[in-house]
Amino acid sequence: MELPPGLSASPHLLSQVLGTLTHAVILADLGGTVLYLNPQAERLLGCQATEAQGQALSRFFMSDDQDFLYPNLLHLASQGQAFRGELLLRNGQGQGFFAFLSLDQVPPEPGRAPLILLGLEDIDHQKKLERILGKANYGDLLTIANSIAHELRNPLTGIGGFVNRLYKSCRISMDHDQYYKYIINNLNRIELLVRKVNDLVALHDPSLAEESLGEVVEETLRARGDQIAQCQITVRTQMQELRLALDRQQIQRGLGILIDNALEFTPQGGAINIEARQEDNCCRLTFSDSGRGIAPQDLPFIFNPFFSTKADGLGIDLAVLKRIVQAHGGSVRVQSQPGQGATFLLELPLERRRAIRTTLLAGQNAGV
Known part of the structure; x- marks a missing residue:
């Protein structure tokens, strides 16, 4: 519902309304120049409105977000598109804090250009x-x-x-x-x-470093070369060259669990196939064997601790695999039919940040 004629043009009324809101509110032009902070924004950002006015919104964004996220938000506002998300911002003293940010465009009116409306909810304590x-x-x-x-x-x-x-x-x-x-x-x-x-x-948080997934897979296979040869299993790999942030030892441990599992349930002369390819912003690693497969009634429980298809089994290893993959921000699932082997599908993020924080949106030039 629009304001009655005359009210929308009242700066005093607008200031009073924004001042009563419980969330921090910032108004800026489409170029990112701060025009207004309500009292809640002054408290959250630790600076006076008079100090912030005329300054760039970028002062409240972390240095890591200056090249992509900040210009992308300005671009969204210029296109009349909204944004909602949790961000790490910084206050007037340069200290970081978590906030839920809402960004919208205030449409233009006669005599006024469109504006950026930013709403900030302090979630630092919650985090x-x-x-x-x-x-x-x-x-x-x-x-x-x-x-x-x-x-x-x-x-x-x-x-x-x-x-x-x-x-x-x-x-x-x-x-x-x-x-x-x-x-x-x-x-x-x-x-x-x-x-x-x-x-x-006792699995610790992964210690991430950029690694070649192909090298990690090959190293894991070499470590189990004697066992693979003893079982007379053929291993085929088809690896797209991918580099991603991972804990080398943990991923090798997870792959080792899959290899050991396949060697146990695949008859002599069988095969293990390992493939890796990029899909959107993730790496999909497919690990399949030609073993006896998994019964349909067992599939929902295969990653549960203590569940095992063997009478004397312990069922912990696949739970360890799942935990390793999830700690890397990924997921794992299994597909299988009795007598047709099992296929484990692992998805690991290539880039842990959202695309809006890593790539300029369409229509922008670098350095905007």
């Missing part, structure tokens, strides 16, 4: 709480897992030792050998379970 709570929950989980591992491992060692002594001192018949092996095998299985749970929980 800090999310990080604190996330770390606290993860820390609690890690502490519990470590405690369980410690509390179980020590008794298991003692039980194993006493079982050995009892067996050596009381062995009478071959039946005792069977009972002894049963006890030892199950003790070993429990110890392996404890170790794998600890491995799952």
Whole structure:
């Protein structure tokens, strides 16, 4: 609904209305020159309106966003397009803070050019709480897992030792050998379970560095060359040359899990195919084998910890793979039919930032 005639031309009324809003509001021209800050914007940005007026909006954007994001926002406003998103901005003192930014164009009126209307909601405290709570929950989980591992491992060692002594001192018949092996095998299985749970929980945040995915895959295959040759499995790779930010050791561990899984379930003479290609802003890595496949009823649970298609399986490894991929900002899923092998589809981001922060929008020249 439009304002009645006469009201829309009242600067005093406009100032009073904007001053009552709970969110920070900035008005600027299409070139990005600040024209107005309401009191909430003054408090959030830590500067007076009189100080900001005539200055460029760019002063409130981080240096990393000066080349692409800032000019892209000006371009969107000039085209009458809106933007909504969470951004890291900086105040008048250069300190960073998180805000939810709303950008719109105020259409022109007779005697007035179009304007940029920026709304800012301070979410810095919320973001800090999310990080604190996330770390606290993860820390609690890690502490519990470590405690369980410690509390179980020590008794298991003692039980194993006493079982050995009892067996050596009381062995009478071959039946005792069977009972002894049963006890030892199950003790070993429990110890392996404890170790794998600890491995799952203790995964650290990835330490990212730009790497060639093809080199990471080839290095992982070389490390398992003897096992692959022993199983008489043919490995084919078709890798588009892609470089992306990843933790080399973690990705190799995830690939190793897939290779080990394929070697276990693929008969001699079978094949493993690994392909990688770029799709939009992500790398799609396809890992397929010619093994026995996965039953349809098992597919929804394949990445769940402790789920296994084997009676004596532990089912932790694929959960580790999923966690590694998700920690890299990616996703993993599986496709399979019984008797037709399994195909794991991994998607990893090539660029972690949104396109608006990495590429000038159409119709712009570099340096705008």
